[in-house]
Amino acid sequence: MIITVILGFWMAWNIGANDVANSMGTAVGAKAITPKQAAVIAGVMNFTGAYFFGKSVTETIRKGILNVNMIHDPWIIVYGSLAALLAASIWLIFATYNGLPVSTTHSIIGGVVGYGLVYAGASIVDWGKLAQVVLSWILSPIFGAVVAFFVFKAVRRSILVRKDPVKSARYWAPFWIGLAFVVIGTMFYIKVLHGESLFHGVLVYGIPTGIVIFVLSYLLIRLHFRPNDPYLGVESIFRKVQVVTSAYVALAHGSNDVANAVGPIAAAYAVITMGLSGMEVPIPRWILAMGGLGIAIGIFMYGYKVMETVGKKITELTNTRGFSIDFSAATVILVASWLGMPISTTHTVVGAVVGVGLARGIKAINTSILKDIVISWFVTVPVAAAISAVIFKALLLLG
Amino acid sequence: MQVWTKLFAKSPFKPLIKHADVVLETVETLEKALQAWYDGNYEEMDKLAVEVDRLEDVADRIKEEIRDSLSSKLMMAVAREDVLIYLHMQDKVADAAEDTAKWLLVKRPEKISPEIKDLILEMGRESIKAAKLVYEAIVQMDRVIESGFSEGEINREYEIIRQIESVENKIDSLDTRLMQIVFENAGGMEWSEGFYILNIARTLSNISDKAKDSAERIRLMMNK
Numbered sequence: 001m002i003i004t005v006i007l008g009f010w011m012a013w014n015i016g017a018n019d020v021a022n023s024m025g026t027a028v029g030a031k032a033i034t035p036k037q038a039a040v041i042a043g044v045m046n047f048t049g050a051y052f053f054g055k056s057v058t059e060t061i062r063k064g065i066l067n068v069n070m071i072h073d074p075w076i077i078v079y080g081s082l083a084a085l086l087a088a089s090i091w092l093i094f095a096t097y098n099g100l101p102v103s104t105t106h107s108i109i110g111g112v113v114g115y116g117l118v119y120a121g122a123s124i125v126d127w128g129k130l131a132q133v134v135l136s137w138i139l140s141p142i143f144g145a146v147v148a149f150f151v152f153k154a155v156r157r158s159i160l161v162r163k164d165p166v167k168s169a170r171y172w173a174p175f176w177i178g179l180a181f182v183v184i185g186t187m188f189y190i191k192v193l194h195g196e197s198l199f200h201g202v203l204v205y206g207i208p209t210g211i212v213i214f215v216l217s218y219l220l221i222r223l224h225f226r227p228n229d230p231y232l233g234v235e236s237i238f239r240k241v242q243v244v245t246s247a248y249v250a251l252a253h254g255s256n257d258v259a260n261a262v263g264p265i266a267a268a269y270a271v272i273t274m275g276l277s278g279m280e281v282p283i284p285r286w287i288l289a290m291g292g293l294g295i296a297i298g299i300f301m302y303g304y305k306v307m308e309t310v311g312k313k314i315t316e317l318t319n320t321r322g323f324s325i326d327f328s329a330a331t332v333i334l335v336a337s338w339l340g341m342p343i344s345t346t347h348t349v350v351g352a353v354v355g356v357g358l359a360r361g362i363k364a365i366n367t368s369i370l371k372d373i374v375i376s377w378f379v380t381v382p383v384a385a386a387i388s389a390v391i392f393k394a395l396l397l398l399g
Numbered sequence: 400m401q402v403w404t405k406l407f408a409k410s411p412f413k414p415l416i417k418h419a420d421v422v423l424e425t426v427e428t429l430e431k432a433l434q435a436w437y438d439g440n441y442e443e444m445d446k447l448a449v450e451v452d453r454l455e456d457v458a459d460r461i462k463e464e465i466r467d468s469l470s471s472k473l474m475m476a477v478a479r480e481d482v483l484i485y486l487h488m489q490d491k492v493a494d495a496a497e498d499t500a501k502w503l504l505v506k507r508p509e510k511i512s513p514e515i516k517d518l519i520l521e522m523g524r525e526s527i528k529a530a531k532l533v534y535e536a537i538v539q540m541d542r543v544i545e546s547g548f549s550e551g552e553i554n555r556e557y558e559i560i561r562q563i564e565s566v567e568n569k570i571d572s573l574d575t576r577l578m579q580i581v582f583e584n585a586g587g588m589e590w591s592e593g594f595y596i597l598n599i600a601r602t603l604s605n606i607s608d609k610a611k612d613s614a615e616r617i618r619l620m621m622n623k
Binding site: 021022025029099101152155156160161162163165231310313314315316317318320346350353354357358359360361362363364365366367368369372 | 409546
């Protein structure tokens with residue numbers, strides 16, 4: 001058990017150290033925030049996202065992929081979780097070393113499938129659920145792209161092409177921040193207060209939160225001086241907006257990716273403390289908190305360095321574009337978390353970047369990365385599953 | 400992390416602006432050489448003509464670098480062919496300036512009438528205008544994209560393109576006048592003299608021709 005916790009914590013640390021840079025990269029690259037600020041925002045927001053919104057996805061990884069009722073020995077789940085975490089880590093280290101854009105989420109799912117197959121064959125895997133999850137991997141970047149395409153078009157239409165772009169930005173920038181809070185408020189109602197009706201959530205929590213935030217940010221976002229160039233003015237307004245949307249991304253990231261680390265821990269913990277019936281009770285909050293903490297520590301120890309590098313490398317991104325990417329990706333990821341779909345944050349953000357590119361918003365995007373991503377969809381699960389299977393077998397023989 | 404370093408490619412516009420800057424410097428140096436030629440200061444002219452040649456080389460190198468960086472895998476706000484053809488045309492502006500410089504070095508214009516010399520000098524001055532406008536046009540193109548192709552910025556770009564076209568028109572008519580003068584006085588002129596003058600005029604009008612071709616490409620970039 002202790003080994004599983006350590007491994008899970010290490011996984012969380014890794015997510016904080018590496019994946020967070022992917023979610024905060026656009027904000028740091030567009031010079032909206034410094035790497036240090038990004039680390040603080042990412043740390044706090046990832047923890048918040050993990051703690052409040054991380055449950056559904058964690059449940060999917062804990063008991064959605066495998067039919068746990070078919071497992072009769074609690075130790076199988078402990079060994080299996082261990083094997084899945086180890087396999088995912090090994091594959092991630094290998095892939096990162098070779099520069100492949102592999103997803104932590106995809107690896108951990110592969111790992112879970114791997115030990116399941118070795119233990120009970122194909123029948124234990126809930127193929128329908130797995131197909132849904134895999135479909136969500138393909139859809140999330142596409143949705144990211146579609147949303148970002150329209151968000152950027154909307155920014156263009158409502159602000160950039162106007163006679164007085166700065167004046168329009170003064171109204172529209174708070175609108176977008178407000179809209180982000182409509183989503184967050186609704187999520188809070190459904191996930192934390194366990195509200196039932198989505199309509200009720202949007203109406204009673206989402207929209208009022210959005211309006212309050214709209215008014216607040218309208219009062220807060222003021223230009224102290226108006227630059228001669230209207231686009232510089234718009235960008236400097238959106239630089240402030242991006243501080244908020246990057247926090248939004250970090251929240252979404254925490255809500256989805258914490259599961260990669262704590263899903264297996266939660267599975268192991270439940271069976272050790274309560275036996276097989278433990279799988280029926282919901283995961284305790286402290287496990288989510290621990291995952292969030294692991295991510296935060298990873299960010300503070302190493303992640304901010306990665307962000308520094310990323311920030312230096314992305315020099316061509318402006319704030320209106322960075323905002324469109326952040327807002328779209330975060331919204332798609334949060335919705336996925338709400339549905340309990342473990343998706344790849346990085347791939348969704350890449351999708352959003354391409355969406356803005358398709359709207360002629362970015363001067364040059366290297367599309368060769370897209371091929372790498374599509375390849376990674378097909379390679380990651382089988383490879384991580386194979387590694388996990390081998391480790392699981394070895395653990396069974398040793399244990 | 401690698402995702403980001405791979406995903407965002409460098410915008411080709413900053414290097415294009417840099418290239419336009421060198422092209423403009425080439426044409427400006429040529430105009431100085433023409434002035435020295437006009438004043439009969441041949442030593443100075445030779446030095447400046449060599450400088451024109453050197454600047455053209457610099458422009459060529461930047462052109463190569465931009466070409467190498469524009470992989471076909473890039474997704475850009477403007478079509479890749481448009482950028483490449485634009486670059487080619489912009490580079491031809493410097494090429495034409497170099498051609499003029501070469502002709503200047505061929506012989507000394509002792510017997511050329513002041514009327515012809517005036518015309519050639521004026522063509523040189525107009526060429527600078529064309530090169531300056533090309534520089535402005537590519538800077539403005541960057542802004543057009545930054546603004547998300549807003550109507551106002553596009554119109555400003557059209558205005559620059561119109562100015563380039565009118566400069567080209569003016570140089571064209573100067574060129575025609577020069578040809579007429581040469582042929583009217585053909586009787587009292589050595590053939591080498593006429594050949595020399597006409598070639599200087601032809602290469603000079605080439606500068607604005609290529610400037611116009613560059614402008615045409617920018618027009619295409621703004622099409623949806």
